[in-house]
Amino acid sequence: MTESRPAGAELVDERPAHGGSVLEVRDLVKHYPVRSGLLRRSAGAVKAVDGVSLTLDRGRTLGLVGESGSGKSTLARVLVGVETPTSGQVLVDGEDVTGRSRAGRKQLRRDVQMVFQDPYTSLNPRMSVSEIVGEPFAIHRIDPAGGRRAAVGELLELVGLDPDHANRYPHQFSGGQRQRVGIARALALRPKILVCDEPVSALDVSVQGQVINLLEDLQEELGLSYLFVAHDLGVVRHIAHDVAVMYLGRIVEQGPEADVYGAARHPYTQALLSAVPVPDPSVRLVAPTVVEPSPVEPPLVEPVDPSLVEPVETRIQTGEKRPGIGGIVLEGDPPSPVDPPSGCPFHTRCWLAPTLPEARGEAAASSTKGSETESAGPVVPDRGLRLVPSVCETEVPALVTRGAAPDHVAACHFARELAAPGAGA
Amino acid sequence: MSEAASAATGNVAGAASRTLASDAWRSLRRRPDVIISGLIITFFVVMAAFPTLFTSVSPRHCVIGDAKIKPQGFGNEFPLGTDSFGCDTLAQLAHGSRPSLLLALVVVGTALVIGVTLGLLAGYYLGWVDFVVSRTVEVFLVIPYLLAAMLLLSLFKNVDLGSGTFTTIMLPAIVLTLFGWMGYARYVRASVLEAKNLDYVTAARALGASDLRIMFRHVLPNAIGPVTALVPTAIAGVIGAEAVLAFLGIGVRPPAISWGIMIENGSSWVLGGYPHMLLVPLAALLATVLSLVVLGDALRDALDPRLSA
Numbered sequence: 210m211t212e213s214r215p216a217g218a219e220l221v222d223e224r225p226a227h228g229g230s231v232l233e234v235r236d237l238v239k240h241y242p243v244r245s246g247l248l249r250r251s252a253g254a255v256k257a258v259d260g261v262s263l264t265l266d267r268g269r270t271l272g273l274v275g276e277s278g279s280g281k282s283t284l285a286r287v288l289v290g291v292e293t294p295t296s297g298q299v300l301v302d303g304e305d306v307t308g309r310s311r312a313g314r315k316q317l318r319r320d321v322q323m324v325f326q327d328p329y330t331s332l333n334p335r336m337s338v339s340e341i342v343g344e345p346f347a348i349h350r351i352d353p354a355g356g357r358r359a360a361v362g363e364l365l366e367l368v369g370l371d372p373d374h375a376n377r378y379p380h381q382f383s384g385g386q387r388q389r390v391g392i393a394r395a396l397a398l399r400p401k402i403l404v405c406d407e408p409v410s411a412l413d414v415s416v417q418g419q420v421i422n423l424l425e426d427l428q429e430e431l432g433l434s435y436l437f438v439a440h441d442l443g444v445v446r447h448i449a450h451d452v453a454v455m456y457l458g459r460i461v462e463q464g465p466e467a468d469v470y471g472a473a474r475h476p477y478t479q480a481l482l483s484a485v486p487v488p489d490p491s492v493r494l495v496a497p498t499v500v501e502p503s504p505v506e507p508p509l510v511e512p513v514d515p516s517l518v519e520p521v522e523t524r525i526q527t528g529e530k531r532p533g534i535g536g537i538v539l540e541g542d543p544p545s546p547v548d549p550p551s552g553c554p555f556h557t558r559c560w561l562a563p564t565l566p567e568a569r570g571e572a573a574a575s576s577t578k579g580s581e582t583e584s585a586g587p588v589v590p591d592r593g594l595r596l597v598p599s600v601c602e603t604e605v606p607a608l609v610t611r612g613a614a615p616d617h618v619a620a621c622h623f624a625r626e627l628a629a630p631g632a633g634a
Numbered sequence: 635m636s637e638a639a640s641a642a643t644g645n646v647a648g649a650a651s652r653t654l655a656s657d658a659w660r661s662l663r664r665r666p667d668v669i670i671s672g673l674i675i676t677f678f679v680v681m682a683a684f685p686t687l688f689t690s691v692s693p694r695h696c697v698i699g700d701a702k703i704k705p706q707g708f709g710n711e712f713p714l715g716t717d718s719f720g721c722d723t724l725a726q727l728a729h730g731s732r733p734s735l736l737l738a739l740v741v742v743g744t745a746l747v748i749g750v751t752l753g754l755l756a757g758y759y760l761g762w763v764d765f766v767v768s769r770t771v772e773v774f775l776v777i778p779y780l781l782a783a784m785l786l787l788s789l790f791k792n793v794d795l796g797s798g799t800f801t802t803i804m805l806p807a808i809v810l811t812l813f814g815w816m817g818y819a820r821y822v823r824a825s826v827l828e829a830k831n832l833d834y835v836t837a838a839r840a841l842g843a844s845d846l847r848i849m850f851r852h853v854l855p856n857a858i859g860p861v862t863a864l865v866p867t868a869i870a871g872v873i874g875a876e877a878v879l880a881f882l883g884i885g886v887r888p889p890a891i892s893w894g895i896m897i898e899n900g901s902s903w904v905l906g907g908y909p910h911m912l913l914v915p916l917a918a919l920l921a922t923v924l925s926l927v928v929l930g931d932a933l934r935d936a937l938d939p940r941l942s943a
Contacts, residue, residue, distance in 0.1 A: 286836070289840040290839075290840065290842075291836055291839050291840050314842070315842040318840060318841060318842040319842075322840065322841070323836075323837065323840045325833045325836070325837060326833070327833055330832045330833040330834065331832075331833035331834055331836075331837055332834055333834040333838075333851075333852050333855075333856070334856065334939060334940055335855045335856060335938070335939060336851075337939075344838070344841065344843070344851075345841050348838075348841050348842055348843045348844075348847065349841075349842065378939035378940070380939065380940045391837070394837065394841075398841070
């Protein structure tokens with residue numbers, strides 16, 4: 210543990226590469242038990258992460274998007290070792306790190322580090338910047354060549370801060386500068402992977418771009434791999450090479466950025482994309498039921514330049530569809546992760562399923578047959594008129610190749626590219 | 635809006651090697667209230683250490699014929715008068731400061747260590763640790779402290795511990811500590827619960843910091859705030875409580891003297907036309923406590939980077 214590592218700009222990872230992937234997650238599950246009653250018996254579990262597999266290649270960025278409560282942050286916390294997974298494996302450079310001893314986990318922490326969402330709570334207000342950035346050295350008892358002071362100065366310079374400000378306290382910095390301090394702290398141990406948990410969503414729009422650019426420069430300079438958790442699809446599109454979409458603790462669609470954004474297959478992804486604010490509402494994806502004749506024949510979502518997409522928090526609109534806007538609107542809130550819906554977890558809110566001929570066919574069948582099919586019938590209890598194909602309710606869709614690229618996968622029984630107005634499907 | 639610009643303009647404070655401690659000292663030196671409070675505390679500490687500097691009369695030299703003399707002013711035989719037994723008030727005040735201040739210091743110090751440690755452990759680990767600590771706190775809060783104090787002290791009433799200053803205060807110190815730590819534990823537990831979920835604690839954990847390091851470097855410094863405000867008043871409370879125990883005959887034992895005993899004795903003569911017997915020790919107690927409040931506040935502000943800049 211006393212091995213000395215130089216810190217700073219000339220940090221290039223000389224460790225041998227293990228194939229292409231630096232991080233591999235296999236069937237990761239994180240359940241939080243819900244206890245109740247006098248004896249505090251386990252009465253179920255919050256299934257925050259429910260069987261997630263993903264791969265992060267060296268020097269690449271994987272964007273992880275999804276609504277609040279979809280389990281993105283829990284997944285990030287498991288990956289940096291703050292939470293222990295209920296089951297599943299996390300492989301860093303091909304080595305399983307979940308079953309390791311305390312000392313082994315400490316080594317993992319040198320390889321995987323985290324950048325936090327809120328720069329105002331992620332820095333200890335009672336420690337100076339040099340103490341904060343130098344703490345990783347103190348924890349791991351590393352004495353970098355040239356001393357910790359010099360190493361801290363180099364790290365600050367690396368993230369674009371003045372090393373002379375090392376004696377200042379966090380409250381003397383702006384939000385963007387604090388985020389840079391947080392990045393410097395994460396880089397101190399020369400990690401291979403940075404898990405960024407919504408690193409720019411708490412920042413001003415003008416500062417977001419600077420921090421994103423810094424992350425991109427650092428990736429190029431240090432050969433880092435990023436797992437970039439965000440709910441901002443515009444930012445993810447800008448920085449990520451690959452994109453994974455999470456819903457209720459599972460990945461519902463995953464693939465190269467261009468494929469997922471250009472030709473989303475999962476209805477949830479399509480709904481998310483349609484909610485991205487675009488400068489021109491007429492190029493927005495629309496649901497097939499609300500086809501809006503557009504005079505200019507715009508292509509798919511393709512022409513939206515990432516730099517034009519305002520990095521504003523993406524929300525799924527709830528409530529009524531507003532006429533003339535035509536985005537896909539999901540109704541209601543995500544179901545409780547304590548008791549997720551059977552079959553496809555998305556079927557209770559899916560906009561596609563009720564429009565399918567399969568749903569109508571079964572509805573017609575059940576109405577003629579009467580009471581005998583009612584118990585197993587496709588009628589969703591909370592919405593009397595909502596009919597979905599029974600396969601959506603009973604079978605969990607597998608994550609299988611659905612797109613043009615072989616690594617573009619989606620978990621939907623009826624995955625299909627969405628027809629946009631004026632463009633063929 | 636550029637970050638670089640704002641960093642450049644704020645360059646004045648960043649100059650070189652100023653540490654938090656030196657900054658704190660610099661800002662404290664400039665406040666008159668801090669200087670006055672410091673002088674008062676120093677005065678009483680010197681009095682406790684060397685009472686003979688302030689009076690040449692023995693506090694146990696009491697002539698009943700000199701009873702209830704009003705203050706005569708300095709330079710006379712009884713500058714602050716005498717009490718109902720004819721003992722010199724100034725001599726009693728000087729000699730009584732040592733047991734009183736020592737008791738307060740020992741009780742508050744020990745209770746603080748116990749309470750902060752238990753509160754920190756309970757709030758940090760939760761689970762069964764929290765269960766044990768919280769239930770213990772509740773048990774101690776439910777027991778009427780005066781009743782338990784009387785029971786314990788009368789049990790040990792006939793045990794001879796010797797006549798040193800420390801041994802005369804030992805029994806009341808144990809009893810007052812035993813019933814004085816719960817407040818600190820509860821305050822610290824509550825603020826630890828709040829502080830330990832902040833991102834900087836998660837960050838330290840992600841870096842592989844040990845529990846001990848997280849507790850003492852990250853959680854405690856940010857959770858101790860509410861407790862520091864309790865300490866000066868707790869010191870006053872201990873001196874007052876000691877007076878009550880003395881009144882019941884189970885506190886600091888005569889012939890030892892304390893401010894608490896003086897207050898207790900003097901209070902019965904306020905309406906009889908001799909308020910000085912109460913006012914002299916009371917003034918000393920108030921001056922000490924107020925100075926501690928001012929010093930404590932100033933120190934807390936000076937050591938908080940957010941307020942000291």
